[in-house]
Amino acid sequence: MPEGDTVFLAGRRLDDALAGRELTRGELRHPRLIEHDLAGRTVLGVVSVGKHLFTRFDDGISLHSHFRMDGTWHLYRPGRPWRGAKHDIRAILETDERVAVGFRLHDLELLPTAEEDRLVGHLGPDLLGDNWDDAAAAEVKRRLRADPDRELGTALLDQRVACGVGNLYKAEVCFLMKVSPWTKVGDLTDRQCDDAVSWSRRLLERNAWRPEQSTTGDLGDGAQHWVFERGGRACRRCRDVVRVSRQDDGTKDVEDRVAYFCPTCQPGPHPELPRRGARRPQQQTGRRARY
Incomplete structure (x- = not known):
């Protein structure tokens, strides 16, 4: 999606x-x-x-x-x-x-x-909305914290929390926060919750007016993302291997169940890592829309 x-x-x-x-x-x-x-x-x-x-x-x-x-x-x-x-x-x-x-x-x-x-009307504040302000940010944070037992990656994808984040930004926001996508929202500090909201909006804003989506600041081929679609490749920060696993978001959308993460840079809970050489989930393509 x-x-x-x-x-x-x-x-x-x-x-x-x-x-x-x-x-x-x-x-x-x-x-x-x-x-x-x-x-x-x-x-x-x-x-x-x-x-x-x-x-x-x-x-x-x-x-x-x-x-x-x-x-x-x-x-x-x-x-x-x-x-x-x-x-x-x-x-x-x-x-x-x-x-x-x-x-x-x-x-x-x-x-x-x-x-x-x-x-x-049931959706959360639009992260790219013209009426975004401190009150909208506070409302997203409130909705994010409403279910403390929910995994962060799943909460970020929930459009009832905030509108706009998909699988790409879910992976990149968690990496930039230095937390595992499987971290429970209730285990996040107040500052980390603020960071989840601010990074989500910042990354969307950064790419809103262009077809390319870069979270690293680099538009070069293969250099646009920190972990998204980089499963099996070296982490840009620590050189550990970026891993890919499933994260069930409660829907039938297979793409949204794929999580990319660096186990070194993103400490916290995560599924059992596959043995070296084991087959990983199929990676998804990036932006699909054309104009």
């Missing part, structure tokens, strides 16, 4: 392309929405809320989309060829100047703009 900065960037690019323009074509190919034609509506704006996107129209209706594992929006100039299989197309929003094509958008819904909270 994409990180919050991927959805944020997609929303900003869609907003730049569509906001203030009338749709000359508004086709929805989702099974539940095929009877709806959005042509003639004017796009007021596109906003992201964590991993959710809302395209708002001048008639008080919003189109909600969620990328899930493999969804994406592409932007094209009219007349240019589209990249992607035709059978994967779920939405086409076209103006005189741009065409937005949604591929593999399994979650699409039309709803009154005034009712958007029905889909996102």
Whole structure:
């Protein structure tokens, strides 16, 4: 599932392309929405809320989309060829100047703009939200501490705690905090809880306006991350081997169950480490969305 900065960037690019323009074509190919034609509506704006996107129209209706594992929006100039299989197309929003094509958008819904909270009201504060302030940070910390027996890595992925963190930032935040992803939230110090919140927001902000995701400050190939997708390679800090293991987050999302960590730099509880040469869980790819 994409990180919050991927959805944020997609929303900003869609907003730049569509906001203030009338749709000359508004086709929805989702099974539940095929009877709806959005042509003639004017796009007021596109906003992201964590991993959710809302395209708002001048008639008080919003189109909600969620990328899930493999969804994406592409932007094209009219007349240019589209990249992607035709059978994967779920939405086409076209103006005189741009065409937005949604591929593999399994979650699409039309709803009154005034009712958007029905889909996102249960979520925690958006780490990339325009209204982020000290009160929002305190609320995330409160929600994080609400279940002291929960593992930190699992809590960071819970969008009801805070919106935006995915498996990449879960791994990198835990590494930068120097704690194991399996550390119970109740075992964290007050300072460590503050660090969990601040690192989560800082890393998302760092990458929000670009397609590359770097947590090390280096955009070079293979140098962008501390531990994420570096299983079996040397830790950048101590040269121990970065390990990969499963962390059950209570969902069926296999990717979110993979945890990358350095057992030396991140002391604390962790599963039994595989014997040298044992097969490790398959590593996942990084950012999936394309524009």
